[in-house]
Amino acid sequence: MRPFSLETADDLAEALRLGAQENAAGAHVRAPMQYLAGGTNLLDLMKLDVMRPERLVNINGLQRQYGMIEADGAGLTLGALARMSAVADDPVVRRDYRVLSDALRLAASQQLRNMASLAGNVLQRTRCNYFRDTSWGACNKREPGSGCAAMEGVNRRLAVLGVSDRCIANYPGDFANALAALGAEVTVLDGAGGTRTLPFEELHRLPGDTPHIETNLKPGELITGFRVPAGPWTRRSLYLKIRDRESFDFALTSAAVALDLGDDGTVREARIGIGGLVAKPWRSHEAEAALRGRRLDEASAAEAAEAAFADAVVHSETAFKPELGRRTLVRALLEAARLTI
Amino acid sequence: MAEDPKTATAGSPFGKPQVRIDGRAKVTGRALYPSDEPVGNPAYAFLLTSAIARGRIRRFDLGEARAVEGVLDILTHETAGGEAKPPEMQSGGKTTTTLESDRVWHDGQIIGVVVANSYEIAREAAFRVRVHYEKEAPSASFGSPGAEEEVREPGEHKDYRVGNADAELASAEVTVDGWYGTPTQHHNPIELFTTTCAWENGKLTIWEPSQFVYGLRGNVAGQLGIDPEDVRVVSRFVGGAFGSKGGATARTAWIAVAARRVNRPVKLVATRDQGFTIVTYRAETRHHLQLAATRDGRLTALRHEGWELTSRPSDYNVSGTETTARMYACPNILTKVNIVHADRNTPGFMRAPPDTPYMFPLECAMDELAARLGIDPIELRRINDTQTDPTNGQTFSSRHLMDCFDRGAERFGWSRRDPRPGSMSNGDWLVGLGCASAAYPSNIAATAARVSLRPDGHARVQIAAHDIGTGAYTVVAIMAADQLGLAPEQVTVEMGDSSLPPASLAAGSSHTATITHAVAKACGELRDRIARAATTSNNGPLAGRDPATLVLSAGRLTAPDGAAEPLVDAVKRLTPGALEVYAENIPKGLSPEAMETLYKGKPPMSRGQNREDVTAYAFGAQFVEVRVHSRTREIRVPRMVGAFASGRIVNPLTAHSQYMGGMIWGLGAALLEKTEIDPRHARYVNDNISEYHIPVNADVRRVEVIMIPETDRDVNPLGVKGIGEIGIVGVNAAIANAxxxxxxxxxxxLPIRIEDLL
Incomplete structure (x- = not known):
């Protein structure tokens, strides 16, 4: 860890003022100023010398303003600073947006969920060990152009979808995959106080040739909240997370599914997110399309899973992951269809 | 102590559940772990470690690091390399060096030490050091280009050749033949590897968590070229060790050197990832295991060949064939062990060092043979059970393996098992039931103890023994209370300090047997002195009685005829103050020089598999139920039962915890634990406990421990076998079988993972 200054903002104007950047270009994760909410990821990365911000702006004072959990007929509004545990345990979220509650509850530990904010959670960075340990010279995400040590190294926990020949790091989170599946939007404030809204699916970027640029946020921009549209599928939803141990583990594979089924079991609408083995939070429009209008059964679920992983690219230790990912999605779909709602 | 100490008199705490006497201090934070010990005006160290596994250091750029305000010193091979020599390894032989030279032997090798006014400054400066290497292509593991294989010659460990196993395997009715592997594993005790060193008037004090304070003392003295009498090691509490704190490692001497150079105490708390490379670990093993049998299940041949990985210079190996060769009656036995050298740090002890990896192939092969023959796996073990060590014809001091199986099977509900694979399920989950044998040699070492008794009936025991979380403080209190007729609360125990009488290494399941015998001997001599004084005085109530018949209990010295004298009066005959006895116990079979060796920091140990009178082992049976999801193949363990026969149990409460901890570790070792090694760079990748997985609470459901009462007059006078290791042995095979x-x-x-079952 390197020396840094810590400033605290009590309101939005102060946060934006403190967060204003002299140089507004480049990737926000590499900017010298970083907003500090729960700190469960940022502080770890600073101790590891992976992130080296010079200034932290503590925005936890904004939680009263941006910590809301509000549902109405049109959808669910979640403040950026709502804590993971509060949203996971909210009775309306649990009943009407189960996939969100599941994804939060299955992530991290209770202590971390109590600390971590929603916006911080969706911005958490990869667990790729070659990224998190600076003694590895080659990491295009950490040091652009330095190469990728993971490609032929220990990569069992890394991605098979959305990868590039520069980076195979996976996005490790859960909640973001559920947000992507449900077609959420994210609200962002720029340094001047202007607001923009973008589809959650467009918040994160694929690695491509620039894996060090992980999101479409600009330095100094601040996420203020998420909007999840209501739909007849949000109740019949669940998050299935497959991992080596029962708890406190990142996903090898995961599936966020939400279904609107007709009385005869026909899929009127399906929303499908994939996690654990993708470079960013991921919605599989291909799998959704494969299911629409079909009766949900083993065969249609398997076809959806084939569609979801059609573009998978495997490396030395990830050959098993497309198959496990397909099985995970099939199991999630069949279990969601069996839910009593 | 007489040759045969009397224990468990009426009211004795021996064998009764006793809460830890240090429990309150631990949970209230009053227990001082070594890094907690206050020292005046300390400086702080941060280790520099190599980012390559093989090569040389061409140069360091230290300018940016030295410029950080508060940096006091940076030790490298260029600035301090001549100030200490490498330590001796746990089991002797050569090992890798650190900053004695520019040579890099393995990933994460200590190549420098930054010393600063605060931990944060030292860490920041360490991040600012640039190292220029001359890299060489490293060998990571088995099968890597450049890895060198050699046969392990008999020495500390033996090979066994009984009959002609190869001939029998070639002609037998039934054979099973398989290749097995266990992965690299690291202990990761919650307490990190810490060292604090302070010099005063040329004398060095080291506060460091240790399983052997005299060993560390002797080692560091040798490394620094000073008299061991000028070194004191303090380790009152240890926050988990499991073998990792059993031997001296290089860091200690360098922190002592740093403290001397900056003329201040220096504290080191190494990071979690450094803990993977600056101390020892369990190296990966490979096995070729072959069994031959008759159709009715009698073993006719066992051939077990092992391969163990080690560092380039070290010949460390665990040779668990010493146990597998003895498990079952078998007329033809052949064992062999090979060592493979690669560019890795030197491995060392880790819970049940030989038996955890070596019993895995044997107990899997027994299950496979049972399935092949259509014989129940427990019955196959019964058919081949023996009271005679098949390698040398000696009798086992006691062996209740089948009692363990029978009691365990009953509790587990083994009879409900349908032997057909894949035949049992529960909803979407396949159900599997498996079992395996456990065994561990019963070891005991030479050790001394000092016991003093005050006239008010309060005793103090001083012994440089080690409580590595096992409950050793409480065991010592129980033993002294038992021998002196007191309650454990009346005994004060001082341990973990090399200024106390020496105790051997707390490892190899030897410590309870070792320390109880030394404490019993000192207490026995103390009792004898009081009894002699009471019987030879001409005015007391016990005058003229035979001193050997007097019993000390409930604060009174009592003769068989009922005559008695309060302890207070009896002690006062000898001294107005405290009566103190120092005693040394050298177990049967060890040489009279054992004590001198111990004082020098080497542990003289009698090993259960090497004795010339009996073969001494503890035995057990492991039962596991697994659930495997029919679609996504996660493996979960809802139930474990372990039954163990390990002699007399001093404290069933802490014994239960130890067995349970071992079984849970076995679960982790079978399904989760694996240090991932980058094959091209020979570097550990998941060097953190986020991704080096051990079971969390949610993975551990029902765990039942059964302690089979066992009387063994031959293992040692008190009939105490060790229990620290056996709890883990066989669990990996029981899970694989399930x-x-x-x-x-x-x-x-191992580990068995989802992808193995897709």
């Missing part, structure tokens, strides 16, 4: 039962898949490489 996975086979659930799925029909025989997985021979």
């Amino acid at each position: 996975v086979f039962h659930a799925t029909g898949k025989r997985i021979r490489q």
Whole structure:
């Protein structure tokens, strides 16, 4: 860890003022100023010398303003600073947006969920060990152009979808995959106080040739909240997370599914997110399309899973992951269809 | 102590559940672990470690690091390399060096020490050091280019050749033949590897968590070229060790050197990832295991060949064939062990060092043989059970393996098992039931103790023994209370300090047997002195009685005829103050020089498999139920039962915890634990406990421990066998066997993971 200054903002104007950047270009994760909410990821990365911000702006004072959990007929509004545990345990979220509650509850530990904010959670960075340990010279995400040590190294926990020949790091989170599946939007404030809204699916970027640029946020921009549209599928939803141990583990594979089924079991609408083995939070429009209008059964679920992983690219230790990912999605779909709602 | 100490008199705490006497201090934070010990005006160290596994250091750029305000010193091979020599390894032989030279032997090798006014400054400066290497292509593991294999010659460990196993395997009615593997594993005790060093008037004090304070003392003295009498090691509490704190490692001497150079105490708390490379670990093993049998299940041949990985210079190996060769009656036995050298740090002790990896192939092969023959796996073990060590014809001091199986099977509900693989399920989950044998040699070492008794009936025991979380403080209190007729609360215990009488290494399941015998001997001599004084005085109530018949209990010295004298009066005959006795116990079979060796920091140990009178082992049976999801193949363990016969149990409460901890570790070792090694760079990749997985609470459901009462007059006078290691032994095989039962898949490489079952 390197020396840094810590400033605290009590309101939005102060946060934006403190967060204003002299140089507004480049990737926000590499900017010298970083907003500090729960700190469960940022502080770890600073101790590891992976992130080296010079200034932290503590925005936890904004939680009263941006910590809301509000549902109405049109959808669910979640403040950026709502804590993971509060949203996971909210009775309306649990009943009407189960996939969100599941994804939060299955992530991290209770202590971390109590600390971590929603916006911080969706911005958490990869667990790729070659990224998190600076003694590895080659990491295009950490040091652009330095190469990728993971490609032929220990990569069992890394991605098979959305990868590039520069980076195979996976996005490790859960909640973001559920947000992507449900077609959420994210609200962002720029340094001047202007607001923009973008589809959650467009918040994160694929690695491509620039894996060090992980999101479409600009330095100094601040996420203020998420909007999840209501739909007849949000109740019949669940998050299935497959991992080596029962708890406190990142996903090898995961599936966020939400279904609107007709009385005869026909899929009127399906929303499908994939996690654990993708470079960013991921919605599989291909799998959704494969299911629409079909009766949900083993065969249609398997076809959806084939569609979801059609573009998978495997490396030395990830050959098993497309198959496990397909099985995970099939199991999630069949279990969601069996839910009593 | 007489040759045969009397224990368990009426009211004795021996064998009764006793809460830890240090429990309150631990949970209230009053217990001082070594890094907690206050020292005046300390400086702080941060280790520099190599980012390559093989090569040389061309140069350091230290300018940016030295410029950080508050940096006091940076030790490298260029600035301080001549100030200490490498330590001796746990089991002797050569090992890798650190900053004695520019040579890099392995990933994460200590190549420098930054010393600063605060931990944060030292860490920041360490991040600012640039190292220029001359890299050489490293060998990571078995099969890597450049790895060198050699046969392990008999020495500390033996090979066994009984009959002609190869001939029998070639002609037998039934054979099983398999290749097995166990992965690299690291202990990761919650307490990190810490060292604090302070010099005063040329004398060095070291506060460091240790399983052997005299060993560390002797080692560091040798490394620094000073008299061991000028070194004191303090380790009152240890926050988990499991073998990792059993031997001296290089860091200690460098922190002592740093403290001398900056003329201040220096504290080091190494990071979690550094803990993977600056101390020892369990190296990966490979096995070729072959069994031959008759159709009715009698073993006719066992051939077990092992391969163990080690560093380039070290010949460390665990040779668990010493146990597998003795498990079952078998007329033809052949064992062999090979060592493979690669560019890795030197391995060392880790819970049940030989038996955890070596019993895995044997107990899987027994299950496979049972399935092949259509014989129940427990019955196959009964057919081949023996009271005679098949390698040398000696009798086992006691062996209640089948009692363990029978009691365990009953509790587990083994009779409900349908032997057909894949035949049992529960909803979407396949159910598998598996079992395996456990065994561990009963070891005991030479050790001394000092016991003093005040006239008010309060005793103090001083012994440089080690409580590595096992409950050793409480065991010592129980033993002294038992021998002196007191309650454990009346005994004060001082341990973990090399200024106390020397105790041997707390390892190899030897410590309870070792320290109880030394404490009993000192207490016995103390009792004898009081009894002699009471019987030879001409005015007391016990005058003229035979001193050997007097019993000390409940604060009174009592003769068989009922005559008695309060302890207070009896002690006062000898001294107005405290009566103190120092005693040394050298177990049967060890040489009279054992004590002198111990004082020098080497542990003289009698090993259960090397004795010339009996073969001494503890035995057990492990039962596991697994669930495997029919679609996504996660493996979960809802139930474990372990039954163990390990002699007399001093404290069933802490014994239960130890067995349970071992079984849970076995679960982790079978399904989760694996240090991932980058094959091209020979570097550990998941060097953190986020991704080096051990079980969390949610993975551990029902765990039942059964302690089979066992009287063994031959293992040692008190009949105490060790229990620290046996709890983990066999669990990996029981789980692999249960996975086979659930799925029909025989997985021979640990850990067993989802992808193995897809």
